[in-house]
Amino acid sequence: MTKKQKKMLVRIVSAALLYALALLLPLPEIAKLILFITAYLIVAWNVLFKAVRNIGNGQVFDENFLMAVASLGAFALGEHSEAVAVMLFYQVGEWFQDYAVNRSRRSVSSLMDLRPDYANIETEDGLEQVDPEEIEAGTVIVIKPGERIPLDGTVISGSSRIDTSALTGESVPRMVKEGEEVISGCINESGLLHVRVTKEFEESTVSRILDLVENSAEKKSKSEAFITKFAKYYTPAVVLSALALAVLPPLFTGIGQLEVWKMWIYRALTFLVISCPCALVLSVPLSFFGGIGGASRKGILIKGGNYLEALCQVKVLAMDKTGTLTEGSFSVQDTVPEEGFSAAEVLLYAAAAESYSDHPIAASLKEAAGEHRPEANDIEETAGHGVKAIVDGKEVLVGNRKLFDKYGVPCKEAENDLGTVVYVAVNRQYAGYILIADTIKKEAKEAVAALKREGIRETVLLSGDNKRTAEAVCRELGIDACEAELLPGDKVTALEKRMAGCGENEKLAFVGDGINDAPVLMRADVGIAMGALGSDAAIEAADIVLMDDNVTKIAEAIRIARKTNRIVYENIWFAIGVKVLVLILSALGFTNMWWAVFADVGVAFLCVLNAMRCLKA
Numbered sequence: 001m002t003k004k005q006k007k008m009l010v011r012i013v014s015a016a017l018l019y020a021l022a023l024l025l026p027l028p029e030i031a032k033l034i035l036f037i038t039a040y041l042i043v044a045w046n047v048l049f050k051a052v053r054n055i056g057n058g059q060v061f062d063e064n065f066l067m068a069v070a071s072l073g074a075f076a077l078g079e080h081s082e083a084v085a086v087m088l089f090y091q092v093g094e095w096f097q098d099y100a101v102n103r104s105r106r107s108v109s110s111l112m113d114l115r116p117d118y119a120n121i122e123t124e125d126g127l128e129q130v131d132p133e134e135i136e137a138g139t140v141i142v143i144k145p146g147e148r149i150p151l152d153g154t155v156i157s158g159s160s161r162i163d164t165s166a167l168t169g170e171s172v173p174r175m176v177k178e179g180e181e182v183i184s185g186c187i188n189e190s191g192l193l194h195v196r197v198t199k200e201f202e203e204s205t206v207s208r209i210l211d212l213v214e215n216s217a218e219k220k221s222k223s224e225a226f227i228t229k230f231a232k233y234y235t236p237a238v239v240l241s242a243l244a245l246a247v248l249p250p251l252f253t254g255i256g257q258l259e260v261w262k263m264w265i266y267r268a269l270t271f272l273v274i275s276c277p278c279a280l281v282l283s284v285p286l287s288f289f290g291g292i293g294g295a296s297r298k299g300i301l302i303k304g305g306n307y308l309e310a311l312c313q314v315k316v317l318a319m320d321k322t323g324t325l326t327e328g329s330f331s332v333q334d335t336v337p338e339e340g341f342s343a344a345e346v347l348l349y350a351a352a353a354e355s356y357s358d359h360p361i362a363a364s365l366k367e368a369a370g371e372h373r374p375e376a377n378d379i380e381e382t383a384g385h386g387v388k389a390i391v392d393g394k395e396v397l398v399g400n401r402k403l404f405d406k407y408g409v410p411c412k413e414a415e416n417d418l419g420t421v422v423y424v425a426v427n428r429q430y431a432g433y434i435l436i437a438d439t440i441k442k443e444a445k446e447a448v449a450a451l452k453r454e455g456i457r458e459t460v461l462l463s464g465d466n467k468r469t470a471e472a473v474c475r476e477l478g479i480d481a482c483e484a485e486l487l488p489g490d491k492v493t494a495l496e497k498r499m500a501g502c503g504e505n506e507k508l509a510f511v512g513d514g515i516n517d518a519p520v521l522m523r524a525d526v527g528i529a530m531g532a533l534g535s536d537a538a539i540e541a542a543d544i545v546l547m548d549d550n551v552t553k554i555a556e557a558i559r560i561a562r563k564t565n566r567i568v569y570e571n572i573w574f575a576i577g578v579k580v581l582v583l584i585l586s587a588l589g590f591t592n593m594w595w596a597v598f599a600d601v602g603v604a605f606l607c608v609l610n611a612m613r614c615l616k617a
Contacts, residue, residue, distance in 0.1 A: 008095050012088065015043035019084050036080040044071065044087040063600075066235070066272045073269040074593065077262055082593040089597045096605050116150035116184065132184075133201045143193040149186045152204045153195035155179065160191035164548070242268040245587055263589070270586045274579055274599040284568055290614030291564030299547040300557045301531065307543040310526050311561035313507040316498055317456050317554070318520075320512035321463040321473060322360065323530060324551065325447075326438040330364035333419055337432035338412075346432040350424050352376040353389040353398040361420060364436050382406070384464055384487035386422075397425040400466065402485075404430075420465055440476060443552050448477045450555035454562075460498060462491050462510075462520070491520045499525070511554060517541075528554060564614045571607040578603050 021027075022035035044067075051068040067090055074083035118129035120142040127142055132150040135141065140156065143149055149162070159177040164186045173189055176182055182195060184204040201207055246268035250261045288305035295302050302308050319325060335343040351369030354362035355376050366373075376389040376396075385406065386399015397403060404411050404423055411430045414421040419437035423430070441447075448459055461482045463470040470484035483494045499508045510520050513530035518541040521527030529542030530549040546553045582599040585591045 015039040070269040070272045119150040143188045151197045152199040153197045158193040161189040163187040242271045270596045274596045287568045287611040301545040312565045314509045315457040315506040316508040318460040318510045323513040325444045330360045330436045332368035333437045334435040341431045350398045352391045353396045447551035454558045
């Protein structure tokens with residue numbers, strides 16, 4: 001409980017005691033009036049102050065204005081007891097709502113409590129604690145057992161278990177050793193680690209996560225935007241309706257009768273209390289906030305309520321292959337040389353030509369060839385085709401059929417289904433091919449099945465790999481359609497063609513992880529990036545980030561989005577339905593201020609409690 005909530009609770013209890021004394025003790029009327037006024041001022045002064053201040057700022061029609069007018073009007077009509085009761089129960093409801101909202105915010109904040117306080121660096125005097133924001137890339141930091149990893153880096157000595165649950169939602173720790181990457185925000189559980197920092201704090205994983213969460217509230221869903229606009233016009237409308245209810249009936253039925261005027265004014269004041277839109281204004285944004293928080297528990301970062309809402313309408317899901325459905329850890333499976341070349345020569349030429357590339361295929365070639373390979377220069381890379389380089393004075397081509405067609409070099413068609421073929425030519429003479437295979441993720445098949453259970457109408461593979469390999473992956477995983485051998489620009493074209501085939505209320509999502517996926521992630525209705533191994537460009541371009549690269553989380557994100565959206569609409573219809581019903585009964589004289597309090601504060605509190613279900617994803 002916050003200090004502010006404690007103070008408010010003291011005021012509520014004090015006012016309630018004075019109110020009870022005025023009701024229960026046999027006091028003179030003047031003494032009862034003094035107790036009622038005192039209780040009212042104790043519990044209502046902040047509402048009255050806000051109403052006056054907002055009127056001064058030109059913001060007249062809000063819940064403070066409605067409650068001030070209704071309760072003061074009840075006092076003026078001699079309904080002292082109801083005036084105090086309305087304000088007292090209004091503040092009780094506000095207190096519970098505030099408590100519920102703070103609890104949900106604390107729950108989300110605790111998930112994002114990742115910011116490290118310090119980083120250890122070694123000095124002549126021992127370890128020194130330094131602000132992580134002051135540490136540059138390349139610095140070696142020391143992470144002791146039990147400490148949170150402050151910056152992204154590579155382990156240069158030591159081994160340990162790492163608790164990644166705050167980022168990925170996975171409770172099982174993972175082992176890291178020398179040469180492996182660690183990301184900020186995780187907790188070092190067992191061993192002492194020396195880590196060389198690879199990213200400064202602003203670019204680190206923890207900083208990007210904090211930025212995503214802080215900015216997610218700024219991106220309103222259509223429902224939130226509608227409610228904000230609805231409240232802007234709704235409140236003045238009900239104030240004018242209440243004024244008409246107070247004035248028009250007495251003019252026609254009893255213009256000279258004081259009791260008739262009092263009756264209709266009382267009904268109008270009750271109408272005002274009922275009409276307060278706080279149930280909608282508070283519960284709808286809180287639902288989306290809770291949904292984003294619940295997804296964060298599972299290692300799914302959603303950048304705003306608008307993306308959470310769009311995810312509910314996704315019916316077509318397109319996916320990249322490498323790093324998304326496969327491990328992205330390529331290895332050389334076979335080298336088939338042409339006559340006049342040895343397998344070792346073909347592999348060395350290919351590895352040398354790819355020596356400056358960071359692509360997974362290039363990495364597998366270099367790993368298979370070893371450290372002792374010839375130098376390459378004049379390297380020219382053609383996106384989606386391959387590379388041309390000069391190795392030992394010879395022109396070497398390494399790539400796919402498109403590259404060989406470009407340079408007019410004939411090559412034999414390699415027969416394979418589940419691998420990538422890298423063709424090699426030396427001085428425009430075909431030298432052979434290398435078969436490189438990637439491993440399908442063990443959870444990929446279940447992920448595709450889960451997507452179909454969640455109502456995804458069509459799954460599509462968009463890949464830059466050769467057609468046979470892509471089609472074989474589709475067959476194994478049960479993916480509906482496949483488009484292969486696509487350049488980055490071709491992926492955008494293919495995506496737009498699929499988007500054109502979507503229905504009016506249908507969205508298309510794309511899942512990818514590489515730099516070449518960034519344009520497609522931005523073009524899709526919903527872009528989903530792999531966060532642990534994905535490129536910075538992909539993560540920046542995406543609307544949703546999966547922190548542990550687990551593709552089964554896509555279906556889980558859709559389920560969370562639909563649950564959140566369902567709760568939002570439950571709150572909207574419940575709040576509007578109860579208010580409309582009680583407003584009609586109030587205008588007809590069947591309700592009093594107690595019903596008004598329930599229709600306002602009670603409904604708002606129930607909506608807030610319902611919204612908190614979104615936290616439990």
